[in-house]
Amino acid sequence: MTTDVTSESAAVGGPASADTDLVLETWDVTLRFGGLTSLDHVNLQMRRGEILAVIGPNGAGKTSLFNSLTGAYTPQEGKIVFRPKDGGEKSLLGSKPHIVNRLGLARTFQNIRLFSALTALENVKIAAETRLKAGPVSIMLGLPKARKAERLSDERAHRLLKFVGLEDKLNEIAGSLSYGDQRSLEIARALATDPQVLLLDEPAAGTNPTEKLELEGLIRRINTELGVSVLLIEHDMRLVMSVADRVMVLNFGKKIAEGTPSEVQQHPAVIEAYLGSSAEDAAAVQEIIAEHEHQSASDAEDGQ
Numbered sequence: 001m002t003t004d005v006t007s008e009s010a011a012v013g014g015p016a017s018a019d020t021d022l023v024l025e026t027w028d029v030t031l032r033f034g035g036l037t038s039l040d041h042v043n044l045q046m047r048r049g050e051i052l053a054v055i056g057p058n059g060a061g062k063t064s065l066f067n068s069l070t071g072a073y074t075p076q077e078g079k080i081v082f083r084p085k086d087g088g089e090k091s092l093l094g095s096k097p098h099i100v101n102r103l104g105l106a107r108t109f110q111n112i113r114l115f116s117a118l119t120a121l122e123n124v125k126i127a128a129e130t131r132l133k134a135g136p137v138s139i140m141l142g143l144p145k146a147r148k149a150e151r152l153s154d155e156r157a158h159r160l161l162k163f164v165g166l167e168d169k170l171n172e173i174a175g176s177l178s179y180g181d182q183r184s185l186e187i188a189r190a191l192a193t194d195p196q197v198l199l200l201d202e203p204a205a206g207t208n209p210t211e212k213l214e215l216e217g218l219i220r221r222i223n224t225e226l227g228v229s230v231l232l233i234e235h236d237m238r239l240v241m242s243v244a245d246r247v248m249v250l251n252f253g254k255k256i257a258e259g260t261p262s263e264v265q266q267h268p269a270v271i272e273a274y275l276g277s278s279a280e281d282a283a284a285v286q287e288i289i290a291e292h293e294h295q296s297a298s299d300a301e302d303g304q
C-alpha cells in the first residue's frame, strides 16, 4: 500500500488540484515485462520548478519510470501527462523519445551515452542543433539561415559548457574526459535541447567526493538559474537529502512513500525497504539513519 507522508496526500493519484502547478503527472502507470511487474500503478506528481528525487533499492523500478516518461518504454496501463509552461497538456504515453524531447523533457543515462570520439563542444552542438529551424538542404548549401543557426548553436554550446564548468575542455575528446567531466558533459548536452524538465539518472555514480559537491551545486543552479524542473534518480542519499525538495520512494515497482527529505528519511517503510538489499543500498540506509539522527540532535539543540 502506498504511504504518502506529505501534507497533501489527498492529491496523490487524483487530478491536478487547481492551486498546484504540476509539470508532469502520471496516473496508475503499470509496466510489465512478461510476468514481472516493473511499475505497479505508479502515481507521480511533479511540481513545476521543483527538484524531485526518485529513490529505491536496486530493481525498484526507477529507470523503468524514467524510460516510461521519456518514451523508451510504453507502459501497458496508465496515463502520463506533461504540462508545458505555455499551457495545455500533452500525453506522453507511447510517444517516441525524440518527440518527448522536442516537447521539453531531456534526460541523461545511468551508463553515459556520449559521442566519445567527438569533442565536448561537438557533443553539445549536435544536441543544440536539434532545436535549429534550418533544414538539411539549407545546412548543406550554407544558406544564411543555416549559417545563423550554426552560429546560435555554437554560442549555446559554449555557454552551456561554461555553465557546467567545462569551458577549458571544449576541444577535448569526450572519451578522454574524466568520469565526472563526462557526466557534466552529458548534462550540458541534455540542457542544449532547452528542456523544461531534466531527468538525471544516477548522475553521481562513479564520481569522487569533490565531483559530487560540484554536481550538487550544478543541480541547484540548473534549477534556480535556468528555471528547469529536475527529476533525479540517485543512490547517494547525502546528495538526495541535500538537494531534493521532495522525494518519492519506489520498492518492487510501487510507490511506498513520498514527502520532503526529512519526512521520507524517518519513514519506517523506507528504512525497511532498504534493509536486506544490496551492500550499496545497505550503505544508503545507514546514511539515511545517520542523517536522521543528526537532524534529531540538531532539532533537540534548537529546542533548548
Ligand SMILES: Nc1ncnc2c1ncn2[C@@H]1O[C@H](COP(=O)(O)OP(=O)(O)OP(=O)(O)O)[C@@H](O)[C@H]1O
Pocket (backbone or CB within 6 Å): 033, 036, 037, 038, 056, 057, 058, 059, 060, 061, 062, 063, 064, 065
Ligand atoms: N527491458 C527490460 N526487460 C526485462 N525486464 C526489465 C527491463 N527493464 C527493467 N526490467 C526489470 O524491471 C525491474 C526494475 O528495473 P529498473 O532498472 O527499473 O530498476 P531500478 O530501480 O532502476 O534499479 P537500479 O537501481 O539497479 O538501476 C527489474 O526487475 C528489472 O530487471
